[in-house]
Amino acid sequence: MRLLILSSAALLLPAIQAFSNNTNTTTALYKNPTASVDDRVADLMSRMTIEDKAAQLVQGDISNWVNTTNNDFNATGLAWNMYKRAGQFYVGYPISQQWISEGVRKGQEYLMQNTTLGIPAFVQSEGIHGFLIGNATIFNSPIAYACSWNTDLVKKMGAAIAQESLALGVNQIFGPLGDLARELRYGRLEETFGEDGFLAGEIGYSYIKGLQGGNVSAMVKHFAAFGVPEQGLNTGPVHGGERELRTTYLPSYKRQIIDGGAYSIMSAYSSYDGIPLVANHHILTEILREEWGYKYFVTSDAGGTDRLCKEFKMCETAPLDKEAITLYVSIPKENRISTESANEFQALPSGNDVEMGGGSYNFENIPDLVASGKLSLDVVDTAVSRQLRAKFDLGLFENPYLGAASNETGALIHTPENIALARQLDAESIVLLENHEQILPLSKTSNIAVIGPMAHGFMNYGDYVVNGSSARGVTPFDGIKAASSGAVTFAKGCERWSNDQSGYAEAVAAASAADVAVVVVGTWTRDQYELWQGLNATTGEHVDVSSLNLVGAMPHLVQAIIDTGKPTVVVFSSGKPITEAWISASASALVQQFYPSEEGGNALADILFGDINPSGKLSVGFPYDVGTTPIYYDYLNSGRTVDVGREYANGTLQFGHSYVLNDPRPLYEFGYGKSYSEFAYSKITLSKTNASPTDKITASIEITNNSTRDGTEVVQLYVRDVISSVVVPNIQLKGFSKVTIAAGETKSVEIPIDVGELGLWDVKMKYVVEPGDFVVFAGSSSKDLRTNVTLTVG
Ligand SMILES: *[C@@H]1O[C@H](CO)[C@@H](O)[C@H](O)[C@H]1NC(C)=O
Numbered sequence: 028m029r030l031l032i033l034s035s036a037a038l039l040l041p042a043i044q045a046f047s048n049n050t051n052t053t054t055a056l057y058k059n060p061t062a063s064v065d066d067r068v069a070d071l072m073s074r075m076t077i078e079d080k081a082a083q084l085v086q087g088d089i090s091n092w093v094n095t096t097n098n099d100f101n102a103t104g105l106a107w108n109m110y111k112r113a114g115q116f117y118v119g120y121p122i123s124q125q126w127i128s129e130g131v132r133k134g135q136e137y138l139m140q141n142t143t144l145g146i147p148a149f150v151q152s153e154g155i156h157g158f159l160i161g162n163a164t165i166f167n168s169p170i171a172y173a174c175s176w177n178t179d180l181v182k183k184m185g186a187a188i189a190q191e192s193l194a195l196g197v198n199q200i201f202g203p204l205g206d207l208a209r210e211l212r213y214g215r216l217e218e219t220f221g222e223d224g225f226l227a228g229e230i231g232y233s234y235i236k237g238l239q240g241g242n243v244s245a246m247v248k249h250f251a252a253f254g255v256p257e258q259g260l261n262t263g264p265v266h267g268g269e270r271e272l273r274t275t276y277l278p279s280y281k282r283q284i285i286d287g288g289a290y291s292i293m294s295a296y297s298s299y300d301g302i303p304l305v306a307n308h309h310i311l312t313e314i315l316r317e318e319w320g321y322k323y324f325v326t327s328d329a330g331g332t333d334r335l336c337k338e339f340k341m342c343e344t345a346p347l348d349k350e351a352i353t354l355y356v357s358i359p360k361e362n363r364i365s366t367e368s369a370n371e372f373q374a375l376p377s378g379n380d381v382e383m384g385g386g387s388y389n390f391e392n393i394p395d396l397v398a399s400g401k402l403s404l405d406v407v408d409t410a411v412s413r414q415l416r417a418k419f420d421l422g423l424f425e426n427p428y429l430g431a432a433s434n435e436t437g438a439l440i441h442t443p444e445n446i447a448l449a450r451q452l453d454a455e456s457i458v459l460l461e462n463h464e465q466i467l468p469l470s471k472t473s474n475i476a477v478i479g480p481m482a483h484g485f486m487n488y489g490d491y492v493v494n495g496s497s498a499r500g501v502t503p504f505d506g507i508k509a510a511s512s513g514a515v516t517f518a519k520g521c522e523r524w525s526n527d528q529s530g531y532a533e534a535v536a537a538a539s540a541a542d543v544a545v546v547v548v549g550t551w552t553r554d555q556y557e558l559w560q561g562l563n564a565t566t567g568e569h570v571d572v573s574s575l576n577l578v579g580a581m582p583h584l585v586q587a588i589i590d591t592g593k594p595t596v597v598v599f600s601s602g603k604p605i606t607e608a609w610i611s612a613s614a615s616a617l618v619q620q621f622y623p624s625e626e627g628g629n630a631l632a633d634i635l636f637g638d639i640n641p642s643g644k645l646s647v648g649f650p651y652d653v654g655t656t657p658i659y660y661d662y663l664n665s666g667r668t669v670d671v672g673r674e675y676a677n678g679t680l681q682f683g684h685s686y687v688l689n690d691p692r693p694l695y696e697f698g699y700g701k702s703y704s705e706f707a708y709s710k711i712t713l714s715k716t717n718a719s720p721t722d723k724i725t726a727s728i729e730i731t732n733n734s735t736r737d738g739t740e741v742v743q744l745y746v747r748d749v750i751s752s753v754v755v756p757n758i759q760l761k762g763f764s765k766v767t768i769a770a771g772e773t774k775s776v777e778i779p780i781d782v783g784e785l786g787l788w789d790v791k792m793k794y795v796v797e798p799g800d801f802v803v804f805a806g807s808s809s810k811d812l813r814t815n816v817t818l819t820v821g
Pocket residue numbers: 051052053054
């Protein structure tokens with residue numbers, strides 16, 4: 028969701044008395060915590076008017092009763108909001124914690140005390156890498172913490188976000204994402220957990236367990252197959268068929284939604300194979316509810332329903348056909364296959380239960396549509412029940428407000444524990460790409476020139492941070508200076524948004540005077556406020572690129588520093604892969620730090636000086652060039668023919684065919700990342716080499732830290748289906764384990780394999796684990812497969 032200015036100017040205040048009836052509900056069944064949730068839902072539903080029901084299905088907004096400029100309270104606005112838009116309300120404003128806390132409490136208290144039925148609301152905000160409020164803990168971006176492959180730390184982060192959100196009474200967070208990083212031009216890549224559905228599923232699952240364990244509902248987004256738009260352009264159409272949907276896109280969402288037990292889902296802005304997700308009966312109902320058995324609710328994204336008419340051109344826009352959006356009745360009757368099938372393309376009947384704000388509040392017409400017989404009450408009841416079930420299961424009726432006193436939220440937000448967690452997670456997410464001649468780790472007594480526009484002066488956070496955040500946090504220069512006992516200098520060298528090279532001389536002088544240079548360059552985005560003001564940026568929501576190269580003066584700055592002859596450590600501080608392969612070859616070392624946490628500079632120093640041995644592994648592969656994408660490791664069999672050509676720096680052309688002048692393989696593949704240690708793998712063994720599709724088996728392997736430094740390895744398990752009846756991915760990640768091993772020691776690692784997860788979607792689109800051989804590989808990346816064993820499924 029993006030931040031939008033909401034307007035209620037044209038709306039009249041209806042008679043509040045119409046809201047529910049005056050029955051005393053104190054002893055009602057739905058208020059009895061020992062009754063079954065099904066019975067409680069049914070009892071409550073029986074007491075609700077159609078207005079009560081419609082109000083559950085429309086998102087409200089705290090700005091209807093809290094003036095976000097001066098904190099004036101609008102009692103009429105509160106009553107009006109809760110009459111029309113009571114199910115959930117949004118509070119993600121860049122205002123003081125106290126204002127939010129007081130406003131949220133007023134909202135919930137009004138619902139509990141001033142309405143007959145007392146249905147508490149979901150209180151919603153953002154939090155994909157930290158709760159979106161000033162002074163809350165900012166964690167590194169999702170694409171970054173996915174590189175930690177550390178599910179325990181991610182779960183702790185989820186719990187920390189819950190604690191900070193709940194302190195202000197916020198009980199629902201718009202995250203995590205099940206979307207995959209398979210279209211690198213796309214600006215929101217940084218919000219994903221990388222290119223692979225298994226890893227994204229595990230990271231998201233852990234986030235949800237942490238968040239919901241802290242009494243805050245997750246909202247898995249953007250369901251489904253979002254993030255791979257045509258041309259990489261935000262909200263563009265997604266192409267693919269049923270098999271690709273099921274094989275590649277759905278697993279990450281399913282792991283998060285079903286296994287993680289997420290209480291809510293946000294539908295995607297995009298269309299898939301020509302059907303908008305907001306009205307996609309096949310995905311939202313046939314798959315999500317009928318196949319997966321999901322019991323809770325789906326909401327649209329901000330303004331997402333209006334897109335049916337405006338962007339998708341499926342109904343009139345002047346005036347906006349609000350009825351069609353809720354109902355989609357504009358299909359001429361004669362073009363309908365049957366009345367029933369036409370229903371499949373209506374937003375609400377499709378399975379999108381709730382409408383988020385940011386658009387035209389089309390769902391407010393539900394009472395009229397039911398009264399006129401155009402909308403079935405059953406459809407409305409189904410949607411409302413799904414949302415109520417989530418509220419009952421989360422415990423909202425018993426504890427509608429778990430916030431702290433508004434003057435005491437500080438003790439729960441931005442705690443020393445959460446700040447330390449941010450640093451640890453960030454350090455474990457940093458990926459060492461190159462370390463020529465073991466230049467790293469650096470000595471703490473070295474004199475270091477810290478150079479580059481991302482090295483100091485602002486925090487290079489990913490998108491979805493609150494307005495003003497970039498002024499707060501530990502920069503690379505701050506972190507290196509704090510850890511070093513040598514002389515540490517800073518020179519910016521250039522602006523990130525400019526071709527101006529006039530700062531090079533100062534930077535070159537700084538490098539020349541030092542023992543080693545650390546140059547920090549990359550991409551940048553903006554906070555939630557600046558992003559939508561249209562300020563320049565190279566990543567983030569609605570900021571998409573046609574090239575993955577460094578922009579402006581940055582690449583030449585790197586060259587100028589390398590040319591000084593001083594050992595040069597280049598750090599990419601970015602939200603996506605950067606394609607400057609020459610830097611890999613010519614810098615002394617190359618470090619990837621995807622958008623950092625507020626402790627980013629300290630985490631970077633932990634890695635550069637070796638206080639923490641690098642253990643991050645890429646959640647997304649790096650191509651040589653945008654023209655060689657997509658670059659994901661799990662390409663289908665028959666893909667990725669290799670006949671490399673290249674253009675040498677001296678101008679010599681060497682022609683290949685795949686590609687003529689480039690390499691179709693990744694420069695750095697998914698799962699890649701170096702350590703200061705060396706790990707040796709023993710031969711992999713299986714608890715059973717002949718298994719049935721219902722078996723759960725164990726792969727075992729011994730890993731030796733064959734170095735003099737304690738280290739941590741991410742052992743990755745990939746599986747190849749040797750012969751299959753349809754075309755399947757060449758290999759797929761099916762397990763991993765992150766293990767810390769002392770210098771010279773050996774550890775046994777056991778990774779479970781559910782044989783039932785090795786299936787494919789056959790020619791009749793049935794899921795089947797086909798009999799035959801599967802090669803199980805253990806390795807240090809998706810390319811560095813060290814050992815294998817054959818599993819025969821019978
Ligand atoms: C509602 O009923 C309960 C229990 O019967 C009673 O204690 C309470 O006073 C009643 N409230 C009102 C407002 O009548």
